[in-house]
Amino acid sequence: MLRRFPGAGAIVSALDRGLPQPDQLCGPFSASVALTAVMGDDAPGVTALAVASGSAIWPVEVESARPPGTPRITDGWDALPRAASIDAAGTTAAGLAEGIETATDHRVAVVPIMGPGADRLRLLRVRLADAHFRFGLVANVHTAELTEFDWNVGHFVTVLGFDPDEDAVAIADTYRELGDPDMPPGCRTVSTDDFALAMSERGLLLIIDSQDHQAAVGLVRSLELRHGMWTV
Template identity: 80%
Template sequence: MLRRFAGASVIISTLDQVLPQPDQLCGPFSASVALTAVLDEDAPDVTALAVASGSAIWPVEVASARPPGSPRLTDGWDGLPRAASTDTAGTTAAGLAEGIATATDHRVAVIPIRGPGAERLRLLLARLADAQFRFSLLANVHTAELTEFDWNVGHFVTVWGFDQAEDGVAIADTYRELGDPNMPPGCRTVSTDAFASAMSERGLLMIVESDDHDAALALTRSLDLRHDVWSV
């Protein structure tokens, strides 16, 4: 049975209202959705998070950066710097982690979890389902591992549940086209093995209220997880 994390309902509801993401801003977009599970009010919007995270935009149309059939949106681009190349466009994990803390006036803390691997990922998600603190979980993935069509980019999604029996991870993606018709808009489940593989050179960003930082860090350390930030 799929166990929803404590903040799943607000994540799902918010996602339905804001889909799809602006082009090249999957990190700030997913963070803005994820933060609604941790902050009662005044969660920063995509543009505020993009500015705080140092996001940069490649202004030329690159259709392959989006899933087939998805719309191109440029909302919020006016206030962002231009990238020197397509390779430097978007938002780094380190920038996003810092930007989340900055844009929320440090009301939240971000704990990076680098490439947990399938077994530790299962343990982490099972433990988080019973966590006594509020949290949200961003995953930085490589899309080629998670889609059946030709889409090959770095990407951020929000994790909102875990099905131990079916060994599946529930994610909120950034385009309606990526959702399962039998699930809320933009949402689907992926196998734990595939999800872990998609994060093999990347990882997770756990967002918690600042007062819960020590408890969340203790949980991750009990699973012997790495806490350095990746650079791809």
């Protein structure tokens, strides 16, 4: 049975209104969706977060950068710089963390958690489900571990909750086509082991109200998780 995190309802509503992501802006898109769990309707939009995060765009069409059959959307591109190459396009995790704090006037803080591994991820999700503060959770993953088709890129998704019986994590992805028909648009579950593997060189961004920063850091450290930023 799926156990949703507090704030998942706001995330699902925001996801349904916002899908699909603008091309190459999965990070700002996922952050904007996740922020609704903390800020409600005051959450900044995708373009504002992309600008604050230093996102850059590669303007040439690259179909392999998207899942097969998904649309190319260029909303917000006119506000962003061009990348020197396709590999330099998009948003880094460090840039996104800084952009979230900047775009929210530091009302919100970000706690980065490096590659938690499956066992620590299981502990973290239970503790978060019982947390006494509002939060959003964005995961930086590699898609090769999470899809059955040929799509191999770095990607950001929002975490909604988990299913302890199926040992699975519920995620809100950035395209309707990636969702399970039995779940809200864009949402599906993936095995905890696969999800942890997809984050092995990356990690999680725990988004909380700035007043709850110390409580969130304390939770992360109590589980002996690596509190730090990755560079992939």
